[in-house]
Amino acid sequence: MQFMKIEDEIKQPTFQNPYQKVYINLVYTAGWLAQRQAEIFRPYGITLPQFNILRILRGQHPKPATVNLLIERMLDKTSNASRIVDKLEAKALVTRTTCPSNRRAVDIRITEAGLALLHQMDETALRQPIGLQNITPEEAAQLSELLDKLRG
Amino acid sequence: MQFMKIEDEIKQPTFQNPYQKVYINLVYTAGWLAQRQAEIFRPYGITLPQFNILRILRGQHPKPATVNLLIERMLDKTSNASRIVDKLEAKALVTRTTCPSNRRAVDIRITEAGLALLHQMDETALRQPIGLQNITPEEAAQLSELLDKLRG
């Protein structure tokens, strides 16, 4: 076996049952992926949540998006989109203007600089796989199926 | 099919390839598990990282542990054990004393209150599965294997 089993990674030789093991394995693997992801993003000065919001805004472009729309489309729906937009605005990657037809809402738009950054990332960072080159497409599909089933 | 596929959960009908899909599925599922975990822990006033450190300290008890040992044993090795110990100390669940044989190091010990809390959680919160009742033990083992393989 050429890869590190979870027992070795966390130096815990046994688990009470396969459920406890897969739980720890999932948490560990997600953290492992997040760390690799962060490394790829670091040179570009944005984080994964910021990238995800930029991608949604590019999808809407040139139409604006509201915070509500961002929350709907985000992976983690409970996160705080408003403050992530703060960061993107500070870097001039997005603009915020009051929505004319509903002054409670805010129109958020990706700027040219934001589009250029995404384009640059498309060409470089996102070309490389995120660390999933060790499994076959079939195994990836099987893994997805098991995860879906796990969540009920 | 009685469960929600990831496509439905995040309302994205298609993915570029099974790798992108399994990546998003992993991140999503780990977040889903973390949220369920947090709900179970909330009544006890501690978080998952705090719980993990308490468990390590119980494993050492009555011997002390140093911050270094905690970092080694923790799931996420880059996290900040020192500050998590701060929180546990504030709740009087652990004590900190300078290590007599190496005054750079700090001896951290679980208190009686800490042991009592863990014992109470053993009897209640940890009896219930964390949300993994939807897969069989065999599927759990298969999932663990795929995750190990994914990390290379």
Place this chain on the structure above:
DNA sequence: TGACATTAAATGTATGTACATATATTTGCA
């Protein structure tokens, strides 16, 4: 021995999550 590197832990700063609350605007209905 004494300067310098190493080690152990703590701290500073930026970012993000989770949850509650605040503020402003709009909607709905008595």
Place this chain on the structure above:
DNA sequence: TGCAAATATATGTACATACATTTAATGTCA
């Protein structure tokens, strides 16, 4: 019409991660 409920966003607080820097103690070796 006017007032309460709902909506859209922002803000406050606690906690955690990530990474760099600081402080103190210990090792090392010329």
